[in-house]
Amino acid sequence: MMEQAIATYREEASELLAELESSLLELEDTPDDDDLINRVFRAMHTIKGSGAMFGFDEIASFTHEVETVFDMVRNGKMSVTKRLLDLTLRSRDHILALLDASAGSGEVDRSQGDEIIASLQQLLPQAVGGGGEVEAAPSQSESGEAEATEEKTWRIRFRPTRELLLFGTNPVSLINELRSLGECHVVAQLDEIPLLDDLTAEHCYLYWDIILTSTRGEDAIKDVFIFVEDDCDIKIQLIDSGGLIDREDGYKKLGHILVERGDLSVEEMQTVLTQQKRFGELLVEQGIVDPEKVQSALIEQQHVKAVRQERSAAPQADAAASIRVPAERLDQLINLVGEMVTVQARLSQVSLACGDATFISISEEVERLTNELRDTALNIRMLPIGSTFSKFKRLVRDLSQELGKEIEMETFGAETELDKTVIEKLNDPLVHIIRNSIDHGIEMPDVRRAAGKPSVGTVCLGAVHSGDSVLITIRDDGAGLDRDTIRAKAVERGLLAATAEVSDKEIYSQIFAPGFSTAQKITNISGRGVGMDVVKRGIQDLRGTIEVDSVRGSGTTITLRIPLTLAIIESLLVKIGDSHFVLPLAAVEECVELTREDVEAAHGRNLAIIRGNLTPFISLREQFEIDGDRPDIEQIVIVSVNGMRIGFVVDFVVGEHQTVIKPLGRLYQDIKGVSGATILGDGSVALILDPGVLTQCAEMAEASLTQ
Incomplete structure (x- = not known):
């Protein structure tokens, strides 16, 4: 333990x-x-x-x-x-x-x-x-005022849980730390120790009453127990303070102390007072109070009489109602919920096939409970993204000092929640983006002033929910991207044709090419052409997208669209021949028909006129070389890929589907365009398609044919 x-x-x-x-x-x-x-x-x-x-x-x-x-x-x-x-x-x-x-x-x-x-x-x-560098505030004694060193006396009942020793905590260490705060008396209470036959050696049956006189205050006492406060019942009462005791007898009677502690009722105290023996002796003789509790109360009485300070009890703070669970157990829970979703889908399919009303009713109830269980399980793994944002404030601070720049970091949407796994995988891409914003984006203070900008640059990092995704924005008010320089570098490296007419977004997207860099010199921060390609690959691994927008002289904005979770997604189930495929629903814009006449009108080009716009499409039957006859009327699923509308031609659109993502085995991990698989209600397997990679493969294939 x-x-x-x-x-x-x-x-x-x-x-x-x-x-x-x-x-x-x-x-x-x-x-x-x-x-x-x-x-x-x-x-x-x-x-x-x-x-x-x-x-x-x-x-x-x-x-x-x-x-x-x-x-x-x-x-x-x-x-x-x-x-x-x-x-x-x-x-x-x-x-x-x-x-x-x-x-x-x-x-x-x-x-x-x-x-x-x-x-x-x-x-x-x-x-x-x-000669040390000190900026010390004048103490109260230096300014002629009295120092705030008033002694106060505290009553502490420290009752650990039975299992405290199993957690590796030694209560004696805590009590010794209390002793270091001031004058202290400790009494161990033995009344909860069971008979030997019922005693468990690893359990703690003792609890302690402590009377402490200190100048340190309640916070110092709480600090002693801060690491074990959830595993103990700790009562701290301020019972004595200088100047409050003016009674001739000096302090409370023994009975009053026991009543305050909860060890004796008022009725029991009145009964004993009618007898003619010492109060403590009578309590012990009649078995009303254990001798250790009477001893503890007497010590308090003597202690406070010596110190002569008093105050009313302070309320105890409620313990946090939370537990710590290993991440592996949550992962196992999500896997089991995923299996449950798959079984539920099969149950629904079988019940509809049977046509039994009772069976269908039970199936619908199971479906409702499964959906609630899925949502609850996924919410358990959700964390506010602010836990990641806070790490980058230190990054901005250190890099700005290293580069001699003045940079402030602003954040918004820190309460936006994402799956724990997604947050962990976002860390490296965000580090690369922010480092580039600081190094390439934000100018030196004198350059900014010459351009009419404030000398302090700003990097803004924020998040906001958008459907089943989260939009993460990294924005700086720096120099912006140099469109002409990026285009010239892309042409030099053969990434763009010299005569190609491309949009600004397509030019800016070239910064994500492996080894691409426009830096004039190599530093320990950037300039080697690595980083942004890692960013794109990391975002794609999260099934997300990345867009760049920049205004020369005003700054750059990079927007990441990330799914809320990697475990279960809403998708569109499609069919080609006897095979089923899945497309992420978040990327799907619409579905339209593709007739034989539409195909003939394109004259062999994979283009279709949709709502008056020419839209390229990819035939998945040809892409995956699936045999069989094509239906007379096919379906085009229009998907948004990096801001472009691309169509995927399929035989049939089955409908929306709740997809539990299963990773592919090692033999199939390098298949391009397929990001995973899922099990359908009938037990068959459907492949999960990656629209971005499929589009890249089609573009590369077309480029090779034209060369």
Whole structure:
């Protein structure tokens, strides 16, 4: 179970590091935001405390140094500066490297960690005399005001779940961390320990009452339990504060303390008070309260009398109603739901063939439940795309500093949801696009000012739902694409004929050709002609499309259309001879008839006049060399491919179909124009077609015939 706890820590720490980076970048814009400063501190405190608990001592000791600096920022003894943020971001990267190295992935340059710590220590206020770069805010004592060091006393009941030890957590470590906050008394409660025959050695049956006097406040106490708060019942009450106790007897009676804690009812207290023995002794003799609880209440009474501070109880926050599930289990669930959809389709087909009303009714009910189950399962895997957007703020910040440019990043639609797998596969294409926007698009500040632009450039990244897809837009206000230069380079490489008349979109699409680059020199960011072809291939692998629009001098906009999920899609089922094929419904615009007269009027060219426009088409029967007679009236399925209308000729259009995508085996992975397969209700297999690749194959075949 310790291995599971360590794996959980690594996952939690990775999420906290992502949150830390996001908070630091926000803090750069609003350095006086106390909430952001506290978020940064709590993230580092959790990484440190949990790291020490699970044996990540190197991470804990390094993070402690960074946490110390931000503790001073939190207490108003230092200001947030660009230098501090740079070092903290480097610290975040070093912690991530240590985390990866602990899992056997990569090595760590520990000298960098030492350098970061030394630089951070130079920022501390005491380094002022030594010439350190410090922007320290004056403390309250320096300004002549009283320091806010009021001691308060807290009552804490720490009741872990029975399974806490199985998660690798040691409660003693948490209690010892509480002791470090101030004067502390701890009493273990034993009343839930079962008889030996019923005892499970791995379970925790103890819980603890802690009386703590500290100047640190409630947040510091909560920070101790932050990593285990979902696995414990923790009650924190502020019971004593300076100046509130004026009674001659000094503090509450023993009975009142027990009633407040919930260990004794008011009725039981009144009954015992009528007797002539000491209250605590009577409670224990009559078995009303366990002796440990009486001892704990007496310790609280004595503790508070010594400190003489009091305050009312603070409410306990509700635990988050969420659970963590491995991605593999979700993938398995989606696969099972896909099989369910296939079986349901077969059930519907069989019930209609039988014609039994009861059977059909049951089939329709199963179909309704299956659809709800499918939608629910897919929604479980949906994540807001903002989790990916936040990563690119750091990319923009670092690259703009490296290139000497001033760039701001704007985002919108961060709440737009996409399948987890799609988001993961989008990362690399988006990195390439944003790097190109920064390097090729945004000009240097002096160039922008000379052109009448603000010196600070903008890269805007956004997402919005569009039907069963998401439109992701990457827009910059840079120099835009040079149409003539791109065309000349394409002609030089043989990608375009010198006399060809092509639209701007077709010219701009040349940047996605492998090895294409117009950069005058090679840098460590771009210029080698790799990247944008990777972008196009990555988007095609997601069954998406990519479009480029640019205005010279004003900027470039790249739009990605990505399906919401890769598991189940809405499609159009078509038939050619005895074979079935599937086309993604999102790309289909309309279906029209193709008669023999239409074919003869084209004089051997694959062209048809549709709604007054000449539309090229591809005969799938010829493309796949399917034998058999063609029907007198065929169907043309009009599909949008990279902004162009292309027709696919089939024998029959069967109708809409809910397609569960199955990957092809290794022997068939290189078949062009086929992206997968699906199982139909009758058990037969239908191939899922890729309209973009089929169009490219047809264009290449036609070009070879004309040469």
